[in-house]
Amino acid sequence: MRIRALGRVAAATALAAVASLLSTSGAHSADYQVRDPAFVAAATPQALFNNPREGNTDEIRDRLVDLVDHAEPGTSITGSMYLFTDGAVADALVNANKNGVKIRLVLDSEALPVPAADWLAPENTKATGVASEFPKLVRQLGVDRTKDSYVYVCPRFRGCVGGRPAKEIKNSDPINHNKYFLFEKVGAVPAVVFQTSANLTDTQKAKYYNNAVTVPDRPLYDAYQKYFADQLSYSSAAAGKPDYHQVVPAGPNTAYFGPRRETGEDPYAEPATDTVLDLLAPVDCAGGATKIRVAMFAFTRTQVADRLVQLRAAKCQVYVFLNNEPGSIGSTVKDILQRGGLNHLGACSSPTGQVPAYGLHSKYMLIEGTYDEVPNRELVFTGSQNYTYPSLRGYDETILKIDDHAVYGAFEDNFDRELNGFPGYSPPRTGSCVPLT
Template identity: 50%
Template sequence: MRIRYIAWPAALLVGASLLGAPAANADSTPVALTATFNNPAGPAAAQDAIRNQLISLINRTPAGAEINGSIYLFTDGGVSGALISARKRGVKVKLIVDGDAVPAYEPGSNPPKATGSEYQTLAAPTGLGTDPTADSWVLACPADRGCIGNRVLGPDDDGAINHNKFFLFSKVGGTENVVFQTSANLTGSQRKNLFNNAVTIPDAGTGLYAAYRSYWQDLAAYGASGPGLAGYYRTRQSGPYETYFFPRPESANTGYADDASTDTVVAALDGVDCAGGATRIRIGMYAFTRVQVADKLVRLKQAGCRVELLHNGESGNLGGAVKNAISGRFDLTARCAGSAPNGDGTSRTIGIHSKYLLIEGGYQGAVNRKVVFTGSHNYTYPNLRSHDETLLKIDDAAVHDAFVANFEAIKAGGYCTAW
């Protein structure tokens, strides 16, 4: 399958026709496998590339089809407007948001942090409504947990959230069963301050759509009633794709931060073969606090792999134990917290919010393998043990190469500093 790669220059062409676009009539154009990346330091269309890709999919969904979404934070009026327009033309739109997306701003945040200004618009009768028996609705997970996950890891933990960021389409244009998975929340800061990624995947008989939809149905069912679950973990192989849905509990009689045997990312890295020194591992990560993952990467570097990490520069996003474990041990470790002008004499910090792992070379007994792990899953203990999360493995060389191009562009862009 050929991949369509929306890089930053291409986004200039894509985005201009989508902002404020009315809902389009259904068409027969097929949906291509697509990797999309924004550039928060670029012009508006490059900043909005991921958001505009999503709006395009919504606008191309025909009457009678269904859109299922699960998103953490939602302040984007363009996306909510497209969803409401889709409902009005006969699309069934069913959306799950985290409880943090219900208030317009995060309580007590200073400065005020926008979280959910679009929920009220979507919940209104003129939006999607909240009736779970209707063809369209929006559901907020309970305020004190995720939709499935209900675990509090300790006294300093705020508890589980629905951290997912995906949309499912039963039909887009001439293509049935399309999955849109992104690292981005639907907020302005995600477009203008942070590098993010997305993939658009036509099912093409792989079963990927069914795997996601089964998980989405569980999010809806547990979110609507009951106390939720402390552990949920599900995986499914779907052709070249593999899904991992969280929270994943640790083994019995171990602490949540002590059990590498139930860390999905450590298990993924167990398949890497560094013999010959040709294997490369590239990571673009918002939050990284799991020291077992760091230790595994250090061992792979020592075994001959090339390991590079771009991490977000916000305080606390790189855990102290992780920093100590990796310091001076990778081929590149770079903190992404550069500055870009706003055009009014002020500036904004440019970081990375992506959550991807790229493996090129020896993997699971094969040579010259090219694999991507992406989704909503940060390398933190809550993302593993308590949150509603998705990790998606993509075994496709073209997708991998598109992600590598994004990694190299961020690395060379002047917003990440090696240390």
């Protein structure tokens, strides 16, 4: 739960006080070592996944650390994250900065440590503390945005771009829900985008399935940098920019940045301004060969559920895995999908009270077949956005379309073999997820 918003001047003063307070405490670990000295950044797009059921918890985090460790001195790393409690990533960023890498970070205010003596409003001084790498990052990077390196925190009760009142978007305060890092140069590879579904927390590694991609692509890198600049710019506007919606083609890839405001009066009943529905519109089910696979943490947008059912009725093959924790699946969405005959509907966490429970935090949709009148497409849509109304209408979010055969194959394998729990599904069931009942 968010704590009461501080005024803009008070917040800036408090942040400066925190930076001053921390400047003389703590130090970078003297025994920090590069995680993989032999790491070479790929010059082609790559996909990676964790699998907590099989103990593969660090795959995504380790790739991010390797990228940071091998960033060229004198170049920059730019990142925007929701939560940040992973010490290994923070240590790598601190070490890279000491080695001459410029680092700029934007964090959501929920990434701040709670409590902090010079940060909380008076009535919240008894709030329960949460782990955060913010103090460590501030000690090294500071908070001065005129410098080459800094940490910036979005205003409380909102994202940096998204600033709508909570009452307008299902009583959910806007947040910076992004999860991306941009590398000016890693080894010999320039302009690398790292986009993941995972927050930088231990729970995300140990409990949840997640996905990530690394994409070396100069136009895509530039598009993300523009979005980062807009996050900084609109954070100083009283209401942010609630009608922010950018679609940026970058060769075979496309970035979709939000939040996206409705054009009418109802944010929940306007499919014409739903980005996921835009992505599903060009799907052609003729011949019954087109496949749609969805792996999603939270799903409450009924129009998206309706569209998947329509595509299934049109003879597309539709497969959906969802997280099965309370609140992740809207009851209406679940009813639409089940009534629509989506027998291939699964969940990736055990019912409450059963252990071990491995949840699904991945956020991707795969489309294989005829798309936008072109046959034999293999498209991946991933990023930070859940299929919820607040994610669409209020949060700082990114969806990334990747058109790459190897990346598609890796996601397909993740869905079919690591998540697969559908009876009779081909390839044979090997995963840990189960049919949703």
